[in-house]
Amino acid sequence: MKKIVQMAMVLTTIGLLGACGNAKASNNNEKGSSNQLTFMVSADTNAKKKAFEWMAEEYEKQSGTKIKLEILSGSDIETKLKSALLSNKQPDLARVSSVSTNYTGYALDLTDIYNKYDFYNGTKYTYDDAIIGISAGVSVTGFYVNKTLWDEAGVSYPKTPEEVWTWQEFTEKANEVVEKTDADYAMAMKSSENNVKCLAYSYNGKSRFSEDGKTANFASADFQDAYQFFVDLNDDKFMPKSVMLSGEDPASLFKTGRVASLFSGSGQLIDFEQTIENFEYAAVYTPKGETRATMQGGDYVVGFKNTGNETETKKFIEWMYHNEVQSEFCSLYGSLPAIEGVSVDYGKLADHMKVFQNELDETSPMPAQDLSLFQDLTEPRDSDADIEFDNLKRAINGDVTVEEAREQMQSELASTTDYKVEK
Known part of the structure; x- marks a missing residue:
């Protein structure tokens, strides 16, 4: 399939950088330092910030691995992430609203994580037969x-x-x-x-x-x-x-x-x-x-190569989809769970969220399949x-x-x- 010329140019640049980079080069955190992961997050409301802060704190309690959050607005994260990747100073993972040519060549394949859970349709982003993004939660x-x-x-x-x-x-x-x-x-x-x-x-x-x-x-x-x-x-x-x-x-x-x-x-x-x-x-x-x-909205979690922390990064991403983690995260974030069958206490928002959950449940797989194509x-x-x-x-x-x-x-x-x- 033909690709847009701009895409080809960016992917070529990514390929060259990937060939030159090595897992021991400097990063925002020390590469290969599995006791700390850098997580760049697009979050434009206090509720979203609190949800990711809770997730970071909870994971450190359970695993001993610190999650260093870098919270940015949606408009800022694209610019900063692109710059970090081109200088080989990428974070270990990021939450982005959409996937772009700026980082497809750097993204980890998350297919094994996706296959472990009953995700709703439309929660994955596939590129070159690899799942490189999974929704943190679902907005509709x-x-x-x-x-x-x-x-x-x-x-x-x-x-x-x-x-x-x-x-x-x-x-x-x-x-x-x-x-x-x-x-x-x-x-x-x-x-x-x-x-x-x-x-x-x-x-x-x-x-x-x-x-x-x-x-x-x-x-x-x-x-x-x-x-x-x-x-x-x-x-x-x-x-x-x-x-x-x-x-x-x-x-x-x-x-x-x-x-x-x-x-x-x-x-x-x-x-x-x-x-x-x-x-x-x-x-x-x-x-x-x-x-x-x-x-469904974007809201994809993407992991990155050439950090030295790839294994720990995938462990953290896999942990994000445990039922109890999804339940608390979605309650704080105000989103539907990405996993089917997860119960969430939305408090005063419960009646409203019930409407949106019904919308998601009654939608055929066609829109998600079309979006993927x-x-x-x-x-x-x-x-x-x-x-x-x-x-x-x-x-x-x-x-x-x-x-x-x-x-x-x-x-x-x-x-x-x-x-x-x-x-």
């Missing part, structure tokens, strides 16, 4: 309503899985809430490729690939209606265009109390619980078209560019029609891979 796309506004308007919303609304029912009811209250918008939606993919999956229930995985369908006419529906939502009346086009934070809009609903994810819950005081909110079931669907096609990559999402944003801006956006997706996909692309 999901819906919230401003319960105060909906109750004021006298409009009902789903409270059980049997009451899940269709996209058409949702838009009608959300518009009714705006009409009967002082809400500014019916919905805000996180500007995320995962949310767009989730909407498209649920709307038409179709895979982006043929059954044999050799033909890409996602730019085909099968997705025209789903894409058109998404673009039409961004009309500055139902939903503000500024979120998709200018990066305005939809969660902040929702927290003003003037937005009827939010399509974002389970990762917002702890922040909402700590910051929303002027209205009641509720997690609700995501609308469906042909099927129910959710998409899509990663093989276009990732890892240096940028956050997404063939599908980027072209739909052009349609939202009025630069192209939805059909023209699909044609461009098809052209870009064909130019970066050797996949056959259906029209």
Whole structure:
């Protein structure tokens, strides 16, 4: 399969550095010092920081090995990790939101760890037939309503899985809430490729690939209606265009109390619980078209080669998925467990998390399988560019029609891979 030229250049650089490096060279911690591991973590909330701090402290108690945490924001970790790898000063492991060309050539194969547990679909990142990333916990796309506004308007919303609304029912009811209250918008939606993919999956229930995985369908006419529906939502009346086009934070809009609903994810819950005081909110079931669907976030744990601590690093990663560790970590972090059958005490968040767990349980393996194929096609990559999402944003801006956006997706996909692309 053809790879993006930029990827080839980075992997070539990685290969040269790997050949030159040796396990005794200097590192952030002493290489070969198995009594201490350096763990670079992307964590942008206090809850996430506390979860990893608990994990580090607990592992040291149980094993005697110190976990030296280096906690960074999501934007900073990519830059710092890339620099560390290119200078052969990589940490022993890292928690990253996505896997990029900056470190695929350095990553440890975690397949043996993955095979020990009953992981949910979508919790692994595969590259060149090796599993190089495993989710620490699971965050999923999901819906919230401003319960105060909906109750004021006298409009009902789903409270059980049997009451899940269709996209058409949702838009009608959300518009009714705006009409009967002082809400500014019916919905805000996180500007995320995962949310767009989730909407498209649920709307038409179709895979982006043929059954044999050799033909890409996602730019085909099968997705025209789903894409058109998404673009039409961004009309500055139902939903503000500024979120998709200018990066305005939809969660902040929702927290003003003037937005009827939010399509974002389970990762917002702890922040909402700590910051929303002027209205009641509720997690609700995501609308469906042909099927129910959710998409999982990134949040991958990656181990690195050439540290001298590879064996101890894999021991620590394997320990992360013990039932009791997953249970406490997910309770602190506000995520669903990556392992099936793990019981988590979410306290006041329990009812909300029950909704998100049901979303995950009721989603077919198709979205996760498609994401894996899509990663093989276009990732890892240096940028956050997404063939599908980027072209739909052009349609939202009025630069192209939805059909023209699909044609461009098809052209870009064909130019970066050797996949056959259906029209």
